[in-house]
């Protein structure tokens with residue numbers, strides 16, 4: 001099995017996007033006296049390496065280069081390299097040392113690389129001192145639309161938690177696009193409405209100049225403005241038999257036609273996910289499994305190319 005894997009090994013295209021090792025054991029670190037490309041090729045050819053080693057982060061002072069080696073097939077623990085090539089020289093590499101980064105998760109590598117826009121290869125020394133890299137980072141950028149307050153933005157938090165453990169997904173970077181519900185109300189009225197009704201209590205829901213009521217407490221009806229979604233509107237009608245003035249805060253309204261990699265949530269979706277041209281939608285109270293499924297859908301629809309080797 002291992003031999004077949006090795007026989008199938010092809011040299012990595014140094015221009016391929018999102019090249020990421022699938023196992024940190026493939027990556028060795030070596031202190032060297034020079035990062036000159038010719039020297040590196042010669043030094044790492046016909047050299048003994050651990051049988052899993054495919055990449056070497058060559059380090060000289062605080063600079064590094066990324067070298068790929070081809071090995072002789074073996075069933076032993078160590079073998080000889082038969083060729084070496086420099087995938088990224090010292091001028092094309094940046095180094096991140098951050099023990100909070102799990103280098104086995106592509107999205108975590110991509111997030112670390114965000115600090116170095118345009119850099120070809122970002123080498124990361126992360127948790128457990130494991131070293132890995134992302135070559136030619138080109139993550140899928142997912143626009144995440146949500147509304148706050150109430151805060152913090154729950155869906156954004158869920159997406160980050162899912163991506164933090166998504167070992168099998170290509171690199172995804174989330175780009176938050178958060179709308180402020182207080183601002184939506186302020187933009188709808190020249191002076192704040194005297195009475196505001198919001199779906200439930202939540203942090204950050206302060207409305208100076210307005211008396212605030214909470215729909216889930218079923219307060220006596222007033223001439224208020226509902227700051228809520230269509231579902232709240234329906235509940236209001238059930239409670240009071242009337243339709244109030246309303247400022248809609250359902251994030252679905254901000255989906256646009258170019259939203260292929262957009263994720264948001266909707267009050268009217270009960271369970272599962274909906275995927276359409278304008279984006280992918282999860283329920284207002286989505287589970288982590290639904291958030292994960294939505295991200296998988298976005299990834300499948302994207303044309304991301306990644307090399308997980």
Ligand SMILES: [Zn+2]
Nearest residue numbers: 250266267268
């Ligand atoms: Zn909605």
